Amino acid sequence: MSSFKRDKKEEEDSAGSPFQNLDKTIVLQDARYFNQTPVNPRKCIHILTKILYLLNQGEKLTTQEATEAFFATTKLFQSKDIMLRRMVYLCIKELSTLAQDVIIVTSSLTKDMTGKEDVYRAAAIRALCSITDSTMLQAIERYMKQAIVDKNPAVSSAALEAISSDNAMVSYHALGLVAAARRNDKLSTMKLVMRSSQSPLKSPYALCLLIRLAAQLAEEDDSDTDHPYIEFIECCLRHKSEMVIYEAAHALVNLRKTARDLAPAVSVLQLFCGSSKPSLRLAGARTLARLTAKHPTAVAACAVDLENLISDSNRSVATLAVTTLLATGAESSVDRLMKQIASFVSEISDEFKIIVVRAIRKLCTKFPRKHQSLAQFLAGMLRDEGGLEYKAAIADAIIALVEENPDAKETGLAHLCEFIEDCEHTALAVRILHLLGREGPKSRQPSRYIRFIYNRVILESGPVRAAAVSAVAQFGAQRPELLPNIRVLLQRCQLDEEDEVRDRAVYYCAILDSGDPQLVNDYIINVPKPNPVLLEKALRDHLATKPDEQFNILTVPAEEIPKEKEAVVELEARKPSQVSIEELYSSQLAVVPGIERLGPLFKTNSPQELTEPETEYRIRMLKHIYARHVVLQFECLNTISDQLLEQVHVRLEAPTDYEIKSIVPCQELHFDKLGNVFLVLEFPSSFLDSLGTFGATLEFVVKDCDPTSGTADPGDGYADNYPLEEFDIECSDQIRARAGAEDFEQTWERAANVPEVSDTFVLPQNDVAEAAKAFCEHLGLPKQAVVGDAVKEIRGGGVFRGGAPFLLRAKLAPGNAGVTMKLAARSPREDVAQLIFAAVG
Template structure:
């Protein structure tokens, strides 16, 4: 003990971690000490700690190195030292992922697992389950069942957690341990009960009826474990989410009953569930009362939980949170600045316009003391405030500009820039103020991505301002002072001014001519490109290549170019056949808190590109034009589930039938789809799904050629699923002997619509000029009487049929819809619809313009 104290003091005196600057080679050499006899347990534990540290720091060991260390570590099983043995188990778990022949220690671990030393048993179970596969686990299945119901909670919990990990690789095996897990739920130990419920919920996650029975039974006899009760509340909340009928009422009553539990953890989980489930402020009262009590708690964690959940509630039900205003104001001076930040941002969202200035002063007093993460929370609250009280834009923009000048990282600065950009785009009165603040910021901006984004905004909004010339100096300064990407963005911004403001065009030409001498290729090319277009004087050319430029999806554009070079390199490439990059929809933020960074959103075309590549001859169809949203061809509760995706090409459509077999005692083979097609369509090929096992999706692909006439492309298809059924063991999935029998399954009919073959574009402010420029293009028009009684409802229905965004509806006594896009052949089109009341109901006038008259006719036919 004295030596232990001395070493500890030496470590403290050294002033750093003993594992800093570890060298992998030296540590591997030290591991050879494990082969000596006898060994020093303490020295071995220290070496094992070094190995674990290197592995957890991301150090890569080769297979041979890991194998050598693994077998050297197994020699330490001879030691009787308890601490060393537990370190050995940890090392075996980590090295088993890298080393070879790890199965050799199975017998030693099994011996420890069934021994009398409880300290060994739990760790041995974890290590054994991490190194063995499903076939080996069957040999120790009896021991695992005994361990699950063991009296020692550490052993029982270790077995349950190991079973939970094994459920991803051997679900059928773990499903046989349900009875033991059911018994473990009633354990007096909180963690054992929690882990047992986790096993039961995981094994039944695909069986809704079993989950309903389990939750109903456990809700009637509340669990002792608060952890298990929290999980049960979450399961009940999921059932309520998925069921809007009165059958969900018992689960709601159970969650409300948990608000009166003695455990604070359970109370908060119930309140959190109610806040996220309820839609009316009246039903929220019990949960809000609990959260209000939490805000006055002496525990900082409860105050944070209460303030955070109330902040989440503000966007949907501000009136319900308004009752907690006094408690939240008391939290503004809370010593925990995270709690104070959430309290202030919640008050900002629920307070009146008159209280904004006072709250902003309180924020400024401590905003410098909080981290960037909570500063972002404040910025988001101010951003919503700008939308709620547009008359306060001057003071709010000034406050944001002050925060923009403070120190901070890229994410924090980007959040402020986003707030100011939103203010500029949504409030015309704040445009000049917001652009001025952003111009000042890019003078000292050290983040290239932010500078490029702001320059893009200046190019888009600056020409529409009252004094556009004032922004050119800030933009041209970037050409002189900044890096290549920023200079290129500045050139594009200047071109926007020259294209939209004729009085500035001579000066812009001079500036672009100077940029033609730049050292960077991208800057020179852009300057020459824009100068040539501006010098042409062709307004149509300027609009199409500078002002209103369609942007293709970069990932799909690259793939289309590669396919074009591989298949038809001598033919011209049509960029209009590539899907455009969709503008990001502004999602309404309903959480005023620190949020996890969301992964990058992929388009549906990108998601299914790899699956489509399996279809033989797919390259010959040309670039993918559009993938439509999947539609279900079966009911959700049927034994075979099928949904359809329509992948549209220029002259072909690929129908992808995604199939799912929900029967664990059957395997489907040679799965295909028999189609009843309209006579104008021709089936070219079909790719079968060779094998469809339980709960693993598979796809059938059918390639069909479109009719030559566009109007004939509207049609309805019948479909039947055909397959060979082979019975199998529901537990192991092993097929029974025999060849199986053929069977069919009817699917719902589906249609090919006009909407499936067009890609709508969001029309900007230049709609009128675009429509006038297309005056000489063929036009088809018609009058219709719609069955809807309300013009607003009729307008939404028309938008859904033609794929026009709802933002294309112009409100008024007579609704007007403006839209446009591209047909699958690359032909552009424009649509103007007027809808108004009449004596016969709702009358609609539609006019469609397109270089191809049959495309315009197809748009009208879609509404008939």
């Protein structure tokens, strides 16, 4: 039962931050509540938090929106609630740079900074400084001078006091001010650092800033004069404050020094890894992970401590440890460490996932024999949610694997083909199409990639279609046996609405029809492509040095030698990225014999309960969809403490056209421990026959056992069975659906020559919005697919298992007997469109 409780918790965790789906318009409308009298402080704080969250997430407010929000916020000065007033100050600071006429609150802030409430005074000073301009300086100068010598440390810190203050924050702010004032005078900065280091500061915050200044000076000066700075930093390794110790170790490992100089800092970080405080373990693991890129041998001594962190409850610490061990460990430990990453990769941010991907990319080069498992892991991450930078990092790793390891070419290209079917990033899709055009013709079965490429011409935007045309031409140029088919495809592309797509198609057709091998080689296969940045640099250099001579473009290198950038690991308090369900179950599917022969996994559907929650045996089922097969996974839980179940399997009553290929039973099912039963079924040859209802019965052998130890009593036990609820395989299980893009109309028109199926349905709902929602849920379409108000229209598309794309649009309007829906579907495979209609009907 514990496993199912954990799954429920994961579902709760996946909800993430309550602010993640905020709508700017709704939040600004909520801010109008500030104009009411009286106001609820808790509600106001919640609204202000939303505004601050949007601003810090990069949301752009227009001047009018910011001004309205600013003046609404100023109405809250009437409240005496301390927490609300502090939030008001924060919002004033954030909105002051965007709004107009912000000086209207000067009198209110001046009143607060000179009042008797110390809680308000410091925050009011900071807010006032954020709205001050040159015309207001004389008016507030007197108040600022009074604040500088105020006996309250928070107030004097806000007004910037002296370095020698006994208050930690005042000393820190003052040192920061002096250092900033002297940043353009190196000699003055050196005197400041030397004087402050000889009489150590009491404030740990100020000491951390001083360490950074000393490290910067040591970095800028490579002569022997940097020794005093290094000695000061090493001295700070023995400070009583953990903050100062870490800052010193961090500074030392980031200096351009040898591994021998790093020994004291590494020893400190090694101690941090064994600390009982999660923050120190995180700091130690994080810095060692960064150090691995430069000095892996220095980190190798910490292997034992890092191994102990793999099971750390803080997933960020555990992932840092595993990533570091991947970079420094042996080939035999790769599989074990990869499983560790897969178990908690959902709980780290996109920025850190990129670090993990880069570590795996290095592993692909370091251990080429592990390409199969590494590529599978990267493909699982590729199906995960994430932004362009994260997906690009994964694609880079797979592309590098394809280019560097010939044995991994087919595997890598297959994963990339699956990815571009749902790729939302134009730049990334173009890059992958370019790779397919370059590497696909050299593969053992080049024709298998043409379908994926040509699907982009049907369903994607102009830039992607143009890249697909170029990729298709590569196959015609390098594989003569495919040339007749390629000519047909290019001729169809000559009717495209985009000039670039048409021009490329005409251009490549003319070259291929010429039959000149040299022409084909120079203008399709081996076209010189100089780097635009390097080309510009070469032209500027040529004009500056030899403007009278002829410029030779062949002298421009195609690529610039990349400079290795240090990976900065940022572990901020962000919404954990959600791991895909396919990746969650990938390791469990690996136990099915011959699973690799089924090809790449197309989709894993959400779990379905086949028993009631309070029954003695709890079973839930998942459908893993492949191109021609479906793997049914039955997760079984025995909730009877005095029973041990053996030889657990599921007897399936499948529709006639389904063929059961293999069954993987669960040999033993102990109390409160999850076990799995797998059935591999082959889909019917006809798509329409794939829709059906299945009956299932759990069969097993029962043995009585000791509830305490779990030891079974002697004897053979007795056979028993348990009926399960029926389940269906539906159309939505076999498609990856998505909402139509902004250019859906153009996409629909481009597919005008594709086979179409259309019909009219009467839906049982009385409300159009409810009917549209029910239709989308039935086919697995996102809610963004619904557009329109009175007359709803559904625009969507996707891919059927095996790779056949489809488009669909539906118009819903209220009728006499319910909601009338006119549905049309287009797909190169007409039976796919017919299957969608069969699912609706």
